[in-house]
Amino acid sequence: MVHDDIINDILKYEIADELGLMNKVRSGGWKSLSAKESGRIGGIMARRRKRMADSAAENVSKEGDNRGLL
Numbered sequence: 001m002v003h004d005d006i007i008n009d010i011l012k013y014e015i016a017d018e019l020g021l022m023n024k025v026r027s028g029g030w031k032s033l034s035a036k037e038s039g040r041i042g043g044i045m046a047r048r049r050k051r052m053a054d055s056a057a058e059n060v061s062k063e064g065d066n067r068g069l070l
Contacts, residue, residue: 021041
């Protein structure tokens with residue numbers, strides 16, 4: 001899905017920046033990262049995607065609970 005690819009790219013760039021790796025990515029591309037650096041980015045991405053999915057599911061659940069109040 002295109003939307004998921006965009007979200008993944010945004011997350012990847014945000015995390016690389018947070019880890020101080022953007023200069024390395026800009027100068028040598030993603031292939032210039034070590035396996036450890038790439039794995040760190042991927043692990044953080046997975047945790048954030050799970051957190052986003054859990055949050056979205058929680059919001060849907062809350063919306064369902066609130067319908068009975070209207």
